[in-house]
Amino acid sequence: MMLLKNMVRGLEQDAPAKQLIQCWDHDADTLKYWRASSNFVYTFEREGQRQFLRFIHAEDNTPENIQAELDFVLYLLDQGYPAAAPVRSIDGNWIETIQSERGPYYGVVFEQASGTYVPMDQMSEAHLESWGRSLASLHQLSEAYRPENTSRGSWTDAIAWIASVLDRYPQETALRQQLGQVTEQLAALPVGSGYTGLIHYDFETDNIFYQEEEGRYCAIDFDDAMVHWFMMDVASAAADLLEQEGANAERSMQLFLDGYRSVKELDERCLRALPVFQRFEDLYRFARLLRSLEGFEELPAPPEWAVRLKHKLLGICHRIRERYSVQAVTLQPVDAGNWLACTHLEVANEQRSLFPVPAVYWLAESAYCGFTPLALYEGEQLAGLTVYAVDPDDGSYWVMAYMIDHKFQGRGLGKAGMVELIRYIRARSGCDKLKLGHRPDNERAARLYAALGFEEISLQHGEVIRELRFLGDSL
Template sequence: MMTLMNMVWGTENDLPAKEMIKYWNHEPGTLKLVRASSNFIYTFQWNSKHYYLRFTHEEDNSAENIQAELDFMMYLLEQGYETVAPVRSKQGKWIETLSTGNSKYHGVVFEQAQGEYVPLEEMSELQFQHWGQTLARLHNLSETYAPSTPARKSWVDSLQFILSVLRRHPEEHKALKEYERIEAWLSELSFGVGHTGLIHFDFETDNIFYMKETSRYSAIDFDDSMYHWFAMDITSALRDLSKQNDDESKKNIDLFINGYRSVKRLDDDYIKLLPGFQRFSDLYGFARLLRSLENLDVSVCPEWALQLKAKLDAICDRIRDGFHPHMVLKTITENNWYACTQLEVSNEQKTVFPVPVVYWLAESAYCGMTPLALYADEELVGFSVYAVDPEDRSYWIMAFMIDQKYQNRGFGRTGMDALIRTIKAEHHCDKIVIGHRIENERASNLYKSLGFVEMSRDEVEVIRELIV
């Protein structure tokens, strides 16, 4: 995301674009603004063909970084991978730099992408698989890429960028804590061959175009590409589907994953890590938005810029609300069993959660249940028990609680979400069942929001079911 101030200056009467386009052959009167976000994007024509002019302020991107992007794209084209080709200027350059007063802009031109845009809701099952296959092919080629120019940035550079922004905003305490958690988490992951490489980072439907004749997608916009875990690319590609959390979306995610796996190996361990990579993406996006709003002079901003600022402020608020400790479920051992017995709900909640943790530990030891301790980072905050029904192989969450000291912090939702993911990943089950007292409205609202559907009830208890 460019700074909002640069966006205001760069779109004023389209002056930078009108000057930048002079470096390339073009038909007068065909230059039109498409959008301005991370870059200024304009379409134009030459010899009745459509092209795209992309330029950015020097504060928002460097010529060296753009050249590294073009080098990777040309390598992909040489290997037969479908992407857009850059176009040389009249002077035979891939990148032109325009000076306007005290500002500089770096510009490039691309051919129009092959294929057609397919909205997420209109994709067929085959197209979801081909989407995954196209990303896997990109990752395979990435592993054999040896850049001749300075390499693109990596997740390490992104972390440094995040920290530099947050240091300019000391009031962002939650974001800084999230940064510390994400940095520690990434430092523990394996990296190198088979794990990391040059990824796209924004392989969503806006940046891919389907070619029916080859059953492949053509990819555009490698502007954000960086060295990162391949799983990060999968996470960003599936972001919109993951948010929907319905049966159709889950099926489509599986189709994408199966397509990816038909081309490149993807271990289940990395599937479990996707929520963590989404947290990195959220934090990185948050820092970019904070930077984009810096030094904004509202006195000279047009109305559209003020409206955009309000929209970006709201997005920052939403992301900020999502910063929370990393929820981890751990087995009960000799080191934490006693601490678990000290967990308690409030006195008011004991009518709906009357059984103490020590009872559940004893019953689990003799009745084949699985007790788990819930940690927020390294702090014990809750407890859960689940078991399998031997008749229909459904998994029952027998107990779930957050200690009274840690309630009203969002741990109930994030903890239950972590428990659902754990059961699904460990047992590949079809459904998860949970019960709660009729009067427990907090539990009822939480479970409904997570997709649990009421199946039955009696005078005491409601039974809910989640298809996974």
């Protein structure tokens, strides 16, 4: 991801694009903006054929990196591998440089990739297997690649770069800890022939185009390529594959892996380390997004689209951060010191139909019916309320109420608090099972309880009843 401030400046009146396109043959008045993310990309026509102008500010890339990318693409093409081919400029150069008042821009042009874009939800079994075969074929060629004058960075360079970004943000302690763990786990994996080489890094659905007659994919966008484990490319594809529903995700992943294995052996040890590679991708993405927002305040009056994009990127960073944040959740009795604060706890507005009873009701019922209310804290902050009880008829334990205040939602406290509640009840009761109920339309609760092992056992009085059975010392 380029610096957002550079994105804003580079799109002003399309000035860099209009200057760079003069370096290549093109049909007049055909230049059009297409997208901007890691690079600026514009489309244009040359003798009626669509081509792509891609450029970047000098703060965001170097000519050496771009040339190394082009050398790899040219090698693949020479070996018969389908990829979008670069186009020389009028002066015979692969890369052209222009000067602007804000510094240099480096531009390249590519032909349009052959083939058809196939969305994930429209992929057949043949598409999925071909995806795996195409990636394995790329990796085979990568193993034999010996660049003469250029080279790309490696995973260790990326680790060092991530660390340099995180060092500018001392508060990111959880991600810094994750980076140390990922570095150690990757360093323990086998390297060399069959394991590592120059990978695409972004061999996902938006960068591949299916060639129907040949039954293979044509690839674009090798600008993120680095020396890494081949499994890293598999992990990137898996991120797309596993977004599907349940069995479909498993089936799609298996077809992809079958296609890969039909061309190249897939090391099982590296395959088992798939979560490690996915964490590397999270960390690398987080660092790139965080870096992209640096200097945004230098813009005197950023356009509204840039402000919206900034908040979107911050949201992605927040979600990644939350995946690795360790929540310090504790349960404390409701007493004279905190009961009043507990009455002020509220769910989000859209949840009121699911939790129509205010917190004060549960405190009153607990006082008169023998229930046990507990206050849920994140650190020293009151974040939620839960109530549990024992059925006098059969001695079974029930979670009667469980809620997280609206100000603390979306931070992983729901799951962390429920895990702590289960441990709390087990430690004090020795019970072998725990029950609870929720409304059928409360999908968020259903997902949470199912993930923790609560099985649906019945439907009573308009509520789904779930039961968690304890095995040994689980939870």
